[in-house]
Amino acid sequence: MTGSISMAVENSANPLLAGLEPERQVEPLSFVIFGANGDLTKRKLIPAVYALFMQGLLPRSFVLLGTSRTHFSHEKFRNAMKEALLKFASDLPFTEESWQRFASSLYYQAADSGTETGFEDIKKTLSALDEKHGTNGRHVFYLSTSPSLYLPIIKGLGKSGLVVKTRVNEPAYPRVVIEKPFGHDLASSLNLDEQIHEVLREHQIYRIDHYLGKETVQNIMVFRFANAIFEPLWNRNHIDHIQVTNAETLGVEGRGAYYEEAGALRDMMQNHLMQLMALVLMEPPIAMDAESTRDEKNKVLKSLRPLTAATIDENAVRGQYGPGFILGSQVPGYRQEPSVADSSQTATFAALKLSVDNWRWSGVPIYVRTGKRLAKSITEVAVVFKDPPHRLFENPDKHGQTHIPGNVLVMQIQPDEGISLKFATKQPGPNTTVRWLNMDFKYGSAFGTRTPTAYERLILDCLHGDPSLFARSDFVEASWKYIQPIIEHWENNALDFPNYAAGSWGPAASDALLARTGHTWRRL
Ligand SMILES: NC(=O)c1ccc[n+]([C@@H]2O[C@H](COP(=O)([O-])OP(=O)(O)OC[C@H]3O[C@@H](n4cnc5c(N)ncnc54)[C@H](OP(=O)(O)O)[C@@H]3O)[C@@H](O)[C@H]2O)c1
Incomplete structure (x- = not known):
């Protein structure tokens, strides 16, 4: 002691x-x-x-x-x-x-x-x-x-x-x-x-x-399974939908040759975002050992409803950036980047709507988007809760919208790592006016200490022989199995690119993907 x-x-x-x-x-x-x-x-x-x-x-x-x-x-x-x-x-x-x-x-x-x-x-x-x-x-x-x-x-x-x-x-x-x-x-x-x-x-x-080595990604497990108050809500009864966003303002930064071969699905979706989603969606493991956790993550991938040639266009959106402005500076389009073909069909943006066929998540859409040269650099998981069953308050918000969306729990992975919960309060004054506020936790200010890098954590775990934060063979296979039909479908069906301007939030089809189920991407 x-x-x-x-x-x-x-x-x-x-x-x-x-x-x-x-x-x-x-x-x-x-x-x-x-x-x-x-x-x-x-x-x-x-x-x-x-x-x-x-x-x-x-x-x-x-x-x-x-x-x-x-x-x-x-x-x-x-x-x-x-x-x-x-x-x-x-x-x-x-x-x-x-x-x-x-x-x-x-x-x-x-x-x-x-x-x-x-x-x-x-x-x-x-x-x-x-x-x-x-x-x-x-x-x-x-x-x-x-x-x-x-x-x-x-x-x-x-x-x-x-x-x-x-x-x-x-x-x-x-x-x-x-x-x-x-x-x-x-x-x-x-x-x-x-x-x-x-x-x-x-x-x-x-x-x-390396996503699994990030403190905020590891914190998803601690947040979910060390607090008894969230897990009872973590299911189809209380959650309306989930949005995962990985947005970068950067382009391909001289790595055009690599990116031409990769594209958004291979670069981000098949690996990092699948791992992130598995942590958010998985069942509690029976113990905190490598195999128990990796078993549960793998079950999530097995529960994903596979996309087929008939369902891909309805559930998957791709984009490629054209010229535009990032933080006020003009930037070239993807096809103008070094080592990129003039007629490249590589997607620099991808958005998917995933359906998880299990008891916990049946009917809850999981939207995931990743893209380069978007309006802001941010990676977050937003859990959007259902509206109250009976609406007592119908005040319009500042945009004149009368339907005020419900509680949102955001786990921000980068930058400004932290967690925030959006909830309704009464604005002080003679009327009952509802205001939405955030309860915020920020890693930097809460602990005031240096956060170890992902590579520090992963190398140390490897030296110890602890593979918990490394991808197991069956996960990699299941993840490729899910992504492969989309890759092939896109390779076989050319699209008119570019279809979004650098500095925007991606192609219009990305908004339409959510609009079909009555949802909108969060304004970030
Ligand atoms: N860079 C990043 O930020 C980053 C991020 C995530 C993942 N990765 C992954 O990490 C890996 C390494 O990336 P990197 O950017 O460091 O690549 P890199 O700069 O090309 O470095 C690879 C090194 O391998 C050596 N090499 C090449 N052929 C060799 C041979 N036949 N025998 C022995 N050594 C040989 C080269 O040194 P010599 O010419 O002296 O042989 C070269 O410096 C890649 O798989 C990449 O996808 C990189």
Whole structure:
């Protein structure tokens, strides 16, 4: 007891420690990053590992081995990572002394992942480092390369003996973390999964969905299942509909070639938004362990009513932005972006109406939209409750509308992470005038502490061998199964693009999608 109190005091003295559980100890191990010369390593992975180091959350003996084709000495690699840290993680405390202590765990091995000798070189270096640091063959491999290298790397790891299949009750090393995207469509995802399972068992595979590492996304579970007052209302009897919005003002930011292959469905819907919806819609898991939670999320996907060629046009809307204005500045249309075809049919906006065929959600429409170059950058889940059964108050609102919508609970994922509940009050004065107000909780002001990044949380969980916040094979498959018919339908039926101006809220068809059931998108 005394120990936990003193730990709490120590934590409060260190702003970095807030939000992470200090008692979690990791055994000595080596963390190997493939693609160590890449953007994600510099921008996210190194800052996350450094933040864990500064919080004392890495094991005493820890090795980070970076590998990619470019030749670096250990020293040159350390310098490149220091530069990246200073550039991309200026909010983290940095002193030369702390950097030197961290940098002494960083190593580099040049290797081409397409060759056998590459893996032999990595193996030799790792075994020398194991000896030097006592990491004893405990290896976690992080695949931060282009998706076309995932399979060659996993096969190379298998062939060189760097990874072997382990049983569930054995220590789960080696582990392999796989970046997104996992497959380009249902067939390629199934193929990738099948081939990975020839080398690894499911409990050794950590498929990253960085949305699941976000504090606000994890808070959905706590909000729903640690408070007894909301769950009784969380069903078709009280909820009218749910709106999920993921809007960005950004365009494709020089990643036109990638986006041409991806589009809104693959980039956001199949992975992040499906995970988000599953957390909002799932049944309470029987325990807070990885498999119980992932079982419940998977049941939600199994309950989604599949869309078919006959129902897609009625339930799915696509859009592509043309030129317009974002925050007063003129921006080009998608087809004018570098590496985008003049006649591109890629959707930069997608909105879906989902129907969940189970007892809890039957008849409750779930609307989801995602888009680039929209009017505002915001990600939220809005739960819109039913109107009171008998309306006593009919005051017009400031827009002259007499039907005032009911209570709305909003879980804002980004920016200004928090939760708000809209409710009716009487405006002070001689008349009974109803005013709608928000009861607000904001993460930033409520806790006043730094929020760990998603990558910090996910890397730490992986080092601990906790896959709760990683996508399981069956979820990825079910999600692709739902999205694939829409992708195919859109590929086979061209549309007249562009159909929305940059800086707007998407195509008119998106509003019509909700209007058919008497709903409107929230004004954000
Ligand atoms: N960047 C992001 O913000 C972000 C966000 C979410 C997900 N992701 C995912 O993360 C992964 C990595 O993205 P990234 O942006 O970091 O890509 P990237 O900048 O292209 O980095 C990949 C690195 O892989 C190395 N590489 C290429 N071919 C290789 C080979 N044959 N053998 C060994 N190494 C090789 C390259 O270094 P050398 O030339 O030195 O070999 C390159 O620097 C992708 O799957 C992406 O979808 C990225």
